[in-house]
Amino acid sequence: MSRAPAMAGAAPSGAATASPRPQPGRASIEVNNKGLITISIMLATVMQVLDTTIANVALPSMQADLGASADTINWVLTSYIVAAAIMTPMTGWLADRIGRKRLFLVSVAGFVVASLACGLAWNLNSMVAFRLLQGVFGAAIVPLSQTFMLDINPPEKQGQAMALWGAGIMVGPIIGPTLGGWLTESFDWRWVFLINLPVGIAAFLGCLATLPEKATVRRYFDLIGFAFIALGVGSLQLMLDRGGEVDWFNSTEVWIELGLAITGFWVAIVHIATAQKPFLEPRMFRDRNFSTGLVLIFVIGVVLLASMALLPPMLSRIYGYPVITTGLVMAPRGVGTMFSMILVGRLVQIVDPRALIVTGLLLTSWSLYLMTGFSPDMSNRLIIESGIIQGIGLGLVFVPLSTVAFATIEPRLRADATALFSLVRNIGSSIGISVVSFLLTRNVQVNHVELSALIVPTAPEVQSMLPVAGRLPGGSALAVLDGMINVQALMISYLNNFLAMMWVTLAALPLVFLLRRPKRGGGPAAAAHMD
Numbered sequence: 188m189s190r191a192p193a194m195a196g197a198a199p200s201g202a203a204t205a206s207p208r209p210q211p212g213r214a215s216i217e218v219n220n221k222g223l224i225t226i227s228i229m230l231a232t233v234m235q236v237l238d239t240t241i242a243n244v245a246l247p248s249m250q251a252d253l254g255a256s257a258d259t260i261n262w263v264l265t266s267y268i269v270a271a272a273i274m275t276p277m278t279g280w281l282a283d284r285i286g287r288k289r290l291f292l293v294s295v296a297g298f299v300v301a302s303l304a305c306g307l308a309w310n311l312n313s314m315v316a317f318r319l320l321q322g323v324f325g326a327a328i329v330p331l332s333q334t335f336m337l338d339i340n341p342p343e344k345q346g347q348a349m350a351l352w353g354a355g356i357m358v359g360p361i362i363g364p365t366l367g368g369w370l371t372e373s374f375d376w377r378w379v380f381l382i383n384l385p386v387g388i389a390a391f392l393g394c395l396a397t398l399p400e401k402a403t404v405r406r407y408f409d410l411i412g413f414a415f416i417a418l419g420v421g422s423l424q425l426m427l428d429r430g431g432e433v434d435w436f437n438s439t440e441v442w443i444e445l446g447l448a449i450t451g452f453w454v455a456i457v458h459i460a461t462a463q464k465p466f467l468e469p470r471m472f473r474d475r476n477f478s479t480g481l482v483l484i485f486v487i488g489v490v491l492l493a494s495m496a497l498l499p500p501m502l503s504r505i506y507g508y509p510v511i512t513t514g515l516v517m518a519p520r521g522v523g524t525m526f527s528m529i530l531v532g533r534l535v536q537i538v539d540p541r542a543l544i545v546t547g548l549l550l551t552s553w554s555l556y557l558m559t560g561f562s563p564d565m566s567n568r569l570i571i572e573s574g575i576i577q578g579i580g581l582g583l584v585f586v587p588l589s590t591v592a593f594a595t596i597e598p599r600l601r602a603d604a605t606a607l608f609s610l611v612r613n614i615g616s617s618i619g620i621s622v623v624s625f626l627l628t629r630n631v632q633v634n635h636v637e638l639s640a641l642i643v644p645t646a647p648e649v650q651s652m653l654p655v656a657g658r659l660p661g662g663s664a665l666a667v668l669d670g671m672i673n674v675q676a677l678m679i680s681y682l683n684n685f686l687a688m689m690w691v692t693l694a695a696l697p698l699v700f701l702l703r704r705p706k707r708g709g710g711p712a713a714a715a716h717m718d
Contacts, residue, residue: 365514419451480592488615523578
């Protein structure tokens, strides 16, 4: 990757550090208004993260107003996800060419304007086009916000900075469906997008006034590398998002998308490894902490959003909870995450981050094990308790992982690294949601057949129903029995998914021991060496 000021011993123009050579993990921007910068960029971050889930519950209302079918309305979600995934790897290059502050301001302003357009959409085509723009402009917000949080904080404060940043990233998807349901029921589905206007305007003005400037870099644009990364990411996201609708590998479309994804990723990997000026700097992947962090954040993405995708429909279909009640039952999960992140932001400076990550993964596994004990006729106590434990566990993993993964990355590579970190987390989320949705549908059918085979006239359960069945009109008793079998088959399928996610979480534990801990101390030498 070619960068003009990358000469050893020459500081980039405009850099606010006196060190002639940037050290890994060292803050590269000196600021005095850190609090206002943090508030401003976190407003923008929460706004963008909320939009990944807030629109989901509004789809039925959109479908009626926009004249869409049950199949085509899903393009409202697909268009946003694919556009954001393709544009996320561009963050580092754009940040170097036009400046991080300018790119962030353009991204926030574009996202707000696209949100307004979504709120005013008049048909499905216009909505999909505006959602594409939302994804294009929103792609850089999360990685750049993480870059700024690392830049404006010295190494000894980066744990607390990542705690605050991570709280917005992880709590946003949890409250998104609840907020979206409340806005849709109380006002109109358009407010799901219009709510971004006051938040986005406040974030834009705050960032305009406070974000530090940083010199631009004349950086070569590797069109071939970007094109094949975009092909791989875009095809994979399309396959994951549409696979359930077109019956997965029974569909020609899925096979084509899979082939394009494999081709794109394979060519991109070979090109990055062999090109003189590749789109992504190969040196990032030689950093053991960063590479291991990518694998672990992939697992976190799978567990976090896959469980979030399972719980709301489970509470609705099995327990009959309305949207607002579902949000209240799931709110303690967000409280647990917030609590652990506030705590771990301080602990990460005095406790080995690897110990915190292991503890977090074990707590997450325990919560998933508790979730395998759910039953159709229980109270919501176990749901709340397991949610709190899972929230605490995920918080304990996310903050130290985000801190350690970037501890030895050179500041000039942070924009590329954070973009890749966000992309891998989002891909993990997409894969997790698609896999658990596929397994849920498949296992419901299998479980229904197996349970039905056990229903014979001599079974005690059937005998106990005979007095009641005799008073029901013809066929009603069979319908009641079939409904009971459906509920049990669905519940067993949910439990199987929770068990599978528990094993995925436990399988990630050995990876923690590949991480190396930065030595304590505020100096650059301490930041550059690892235990």
